[in-house]
Amino acid sequence: MKKYFLTSTLAALLTLGGLSVPALAGPEDVVVENAWSRASIGMNRPGAAYMTIRNTGDEPVTLIGLTTPLAMMPEIHETKTNAEGVSSMSPAGEIAIAPGESVALEPGGLHGMLMRLQEPMTEGETFPLTLLFDDGGEVTVEVPILGIAARGPED
Amino acid sequence: MRRRAILVYGAAVVGAVALMLFVGWWRVDGPGAPAPVGQRPVTLTEMDFRLTDHEGNAVGPETLIGRPTMAFFGFTYCPDVCPTTLSDISGWLDDLGDEADEMNVVFITVDPERDTVETMAEYVGYFHPAIRGWTGPEEQIARVADGFRATYERVPAESGDYTMNHTASVFLFAASGRFVTMIDYHEPKEFAVPKIRRALEEEMEGAT
Ligand SMILES: [Cu+2]
Secondary structure (H helix, E strand, C coil): CCCCCCCCCHHHHHHHHHCCCCECCCCCCCCCCCEEEEECCCCCCCEEEEEEEEEEECCCEEEEEEEEEEEEEEEEEEEEEEECCCEEEECCCCCEEECCCEEECCCCEEEEEEECCCCCCCCCCEEEEEEECCCCCCEEEEEEECCCCCCCCCC | CHHHHHHHHHHHHHHHHHHHHHHHHHHCCCCCCCCCCCCCCCCCHHHCEECCCCCEEECCCCHCCCEEEEEEEEEECCCHHHHHHHHHHHHHHHHHHHHHHHEEEEEEEEECCCCCHHHHHHCCCCCCEEEEECCCHHHHHHHHHHCCCCCEEEEEEECCCEEEEECCCCECCCCCCCCEECCCCCCCCCHHHHHHHHHHHHHHHHHH
């Protein structure tokens, strides 16, 4: 099993320490950068989380799912826009990341779809999101919640 | 002296003809070419629909005539494409500054079941103040989409809810109601503001 460094305990400690935690995760294998999400209006609408997931190790890693206390049904989704300009969304399935490669979850493409929110997403807060890998490894990131009109991690 | 004047005049005519040819090429075959006929929205003056804006006013295609228009479809339960498009548009409007005051900017829902007037009002309030939210009965939404040659489809989601597939392009119309061009969802963002300016300039051409 590959080494996954950052536990949720450490994430909690970092959060308590007041660090806005943009880059987290495994020192050798999986690094998550620029995580962000948008605030929600209430709890009826699904949310979306974005980030860059980098495999800095020597072996491929495969992302198989998500879990978070924020949403009962978190899932990796992909938005596709066809030649006629019609956009649709569907589950992305497993995502393999080759050694040295990264995968971007960004608007209009892959996203962490947060279905069945358990609480509203409030601007200025963060929530823990755990990435699940096929070898049983997990990486938890604290995802900052930006404004509803945010366009990227810097907004 | 006289001959020279004729030469200057002749050169001006040649220049004007060349410019017209260039403009014609730009609009017909060049980068300014519109989408193929059949997928292009009809002129706003040929559309017929009755909707309600987020402040409760009755609106229709005639509401948009007289000023250039930027319009697009979406729904407020859309987690990814719609907030991104609304944020992009807000950014373009910021870039345009005062020029943006001369435009209609309309977000038309394809999900009237959930997007009531009140819902639209709350949602558009988070974006640029120029953006208006339009909703209405399902059959009227269908008429708008038909006029725009846009499509939408209700799709069940795994969560038990439903989501909407829909045309994500941003449509631009001149003040006359004539369709000018559209900004595709995946188009590089630096092309967007020049395209909007084209719709704005078309109005000035018509005015002079
Ligand atoms: Cu999604």
